[in-house]
Amino acid sequence: MYINCHTYNSLRYGTLTVERLSELAAAAGVERLVLTDINNTTGIPDFVRECRSRDITPAAGIEFRDGNRLLYIGIARNNEGFRELNEFLTHHNVTGEPLPPRPPSFPNAYVIYPADGGNSTGGKRNSIRSGGSNTAGSRWNSISSGGNSTAGGRGNSISSRGSSTAGSRGISTSSGGSSTAGAIIPPAEMNGSNSAGMNGSAVTGRVTDNIIAPPVLRDNEYIGIRPSAASRLISMKKSDIARCVILHTVTLESPADYPVHRSLRAVDNNILLSRLTPEMTCSPDEYIIPEADAAGPFSMWPQVTGNTRRLLNDCSLELDFTTPKNKRIYSASRYDDKLLLEKLAWDGMKYRYGKNNKVAEERVRHELEIIDRLGFSAYFLITWDIIRYSMACGFYHVGRGSGANSVVAYCLKITNVDPIDLNLYFERFINPKRTSPPDFDIDYSWKERDTVTEYIFRRYGHRHTALLGTINTFRGKSIVRELGKVHGLPVDEIDALIANPSAESNRGDIQDLIFETGNKIADFPNLRSIHAGGVLISEDPLCCYTALDMPPKGFPTTQWDMYTAEELGYEKLDILSQRGIGHIRESAEVIRYNRGVDVDVHAIQHFKNDPLVKDHLRRGDARGCFYIESPSMRGLLQKLKCDDYLTLVAASSVIRPGVARSGMMRQFIYRFHNPDKFEYIHPVMKDLLSETYGVMVYQEDVLKVCHHFAGLDLSDADTLRRAMSGKYRSRKEMQKITERFFDNCRAKGYPDEITKEVWRQIESFAGYSFSKAHSASYAVESFQSLWLKAHYPLEFMVAVINNFGGFYRTWVYVQEARREGAFIEAPCINHSTYKTAISDRTIFIGLIHIQGLETNLARNIISERNKNGDFKGIEDFISRIGPGLEQTIILIRTGAFRFTGKSKATLLWEAHMLINRGKSETARTLFNPEPKKFTMPPFEQSELEDAYDEIELLGFPVTLTWFDMLQTKFRGEVTAAGMKSVIGRRVRMVGHLVTVKYIKTVKNEWMNFGCFIDHEGEFFDTTHFPQSLKEWPFRGSGTYLIQGKIVDEFGYTSLEVEKMARLPVKPDPRY
16 A cells, blocks of 8 residues: 655655665565655665565655655656656756656656645645636646536646547547557656647646546556545545545654654754644654555545555566676677777787786786676776776876776776786785676876766766765764754854753753754765765666766766665776876976976886985975875884885875774884784784784785685675775674684684684774775875975975865965975966966965955956066056956955055055945056056055965965064974984974874873974974873964973884963064
8 A cells, every 4th residue: 555655765854764664564564565755766776675575575666846845656667667767857857957747658657646736734725617728837727627626726737538649748638538658758848838749738627626636647647545535535536536546655653753754854944843834744644554554544445445456566676686787898799898808908918018928918818817707898998998088188097996906907007006016916806706896996186087077978878877976964963953953043052062962051852852853863864965986887777776866066976875886786986086196297287387397207117216205205204295294194104214115005004094993003013123023913814914014904914814814705705894894784794794704713723812803903994994906006196296296396386285185284385395495475466377386496376375366356367467468566457457446455465566666555545546446447448547646655564464464365474484473582492303312301392283183092082193393394293192182282273382202103203292382473563
């Protein structure tokens, strides 16, 4: 009886999980069940799996709504019908066209129109009683021809004995026959008047009392009667009753869920709970009851019950979860794909390794055999095709992911990591038991990714290509904030409730209800969004499995996430963007412009052996360099005294949270420096992990330990790794593998304490560690950045500033450029470009950095200057650009007119005289009259005033440094450069705060790690333990006097803070 069920995938509406819905249905003896979430099919794959596990026949559908108004319910008879419904919804999502009042005639799906016009709790509807035709543009206006009508208005319909002939595109005429299904109405034809060829509405019809039915029902269309409205059938004619079915909607687990549902609806409508209207919510009786009870109200009308059963028995959905769904053939056939991949791989092998490399030949041959046997040739060729296109466009890419373990991928230039050189674990890339292809992560510059994505959609077709979706859930503070709003709490009370929920002042009936409801909706889906970079290229049209959304990014996106995609058999291709690639490419361009030198940023082997690069790496001098510039990474590089590629590869994974969490980071550093002074936890570990001194550093290490130490097969080992990294959702399967791990270790005779310790290490960091290939790819990019920084530091910093993507804020990179010898200039209308630019050793801050300056004005300044030359003064600027007064004042205060030699005060006076307030004049005059000259008294102007203006408008001072603005001239007893000479001593240091890292101790107390910059431009790091932090906390951005003890760990010095205070600055003399 249940043909209209919602789960919590009906966002901000349903309260049931998919699993719970199927459990309740099974408990009620339901044998067939239809999931019809609102405007989405997100939960269908999980629904099919759950129902099959409980011997329930699943069917799929969609409840189509226009805002709060239910239009109709589509129910797929079979998989083809599921595709039809998905394509219909997708079309309207992608084009933005509103859903029509009547859908096309689906050959393989049923359509149910609610008898109450989409208002589950009742409501008034206006009716039109007429024998004429339905008016153009009306929304289901009802027409009575021979009967009495009390229903109508919005959502009203026409009841008729007319027919709609097959193939008529929905044209209906009045006759005594029945409608014939099969006509599909193109969406473009569904928004006109109800005359022939438009939206399929009937010309004439009839409305039965209180029943709003669609005009001239097709064979696949029915009227849904809710149990609470069964009595309406008494006044209906037999011919109308023959087209009715039971519409017992399921939204809640029980009546107790109704308040939760109302809260969700209030959040969705962004209104107070008290302002919810009946049409916004479901009925309190929308929960599962035994089917006999659901059919009880219809005992006088067995035909309605029979219609419902026949409809249910005709509907089912089968989904295959065992076979890959990615595009299976790239060229003409699988055999042709095999031949093409072999040709490309052997050609690439000669390019990478030369003609007579036997090791490479054997590895390529072995990989090609497995790739072909598992049917992954097309996946490699599609990835190669994307890389080929991007390289033809001149785009630089970084290929990583487990696919980077493949020599074939290296030969196809998908990656630039040599698996043979790095001895990468082949089974991490692919193994004979693997059913899904390896994943490739392809990084592009943030400026170029969308171009590549657009190519993929055009090349493989919009029906077969989509971005991967993701589901954002109700979490943490956002729950309290949303529920607080709908309960009418003021913002300050909500903030207080979030800050200290246990405070006595924050207790009360409303507050308790907020937390009670919040606990119930925690982890409920809240919004559908886009995966960071996942792209699916499907063999079958994607609408066979999901409807597609069209988010602001502009590419169709699946309604389910990566977990569901994986369960269905899809393997995503990650097309990602990162600003590290952007600043490498832009560095080369800036160097060419400023130095006239063409640099090859791909000469990796040269970079690895460059002495200057090695020195920077050893000292941790890596500001601006991809992945290695953070304080923690700089510290690790210094502790390891890292100066080679392989050590950097290890460091790139060791720095991940898991290794530190397991306590093995310190062990790794110690063993790295003392390889003969430690013991392996077990002899097997020495065989497996001698390269990393017995520490699991890479994901491959997890696989090797699980396989060789614990005896799990490679498939189980990889499942375990994926589960720990959050890429596998089956808890039951995870539990089985975990038990097998311990059982196998017990059978091998390992002591329990050793097994538990190995498991602890696996569990603590398997989800955070990188694959070795991934770390190697990152290390390559780090070396590229380091070489550019070491040899062209000023140009490199300009590129980092312009890509806005470093670990630190812009002022840190500006300061670094100054430390490297650059002359920093504030924005200037005659020298600055839109982005930051360099000329010889002088760097002009770009106009883009001026807060409040309109983008169009900034670009107009550059365009006009390039066209007609430099501006002579403020009069010339205003005459040529025609800016508003407010924008001109911003430029004056930034110092953009300092080339005139006039003070800011004088320039401000002139601007007010030249510009009429609130008006701008862009028209050029035929002759430029001499402007009036005014004699102005001398105005005082200081560098300190300029610095305050720069802080307000740029975010940092340029004329002065942070230290120049201090009231004190004390700069500390020791600088960062001198810390190694005073290890163990208590000192006072002065530094400007760069960044703070917050962590909690095992006692659940806060401690901090700080990073400061001294007056010489050098970084130093601080540790703030809970006790000192409570007494001497951070007070926001500023320059601090810090007292503490200098400590050393493996050659890395830092300051353990005892006291600190923010130093006062000189006040702005204008105030």
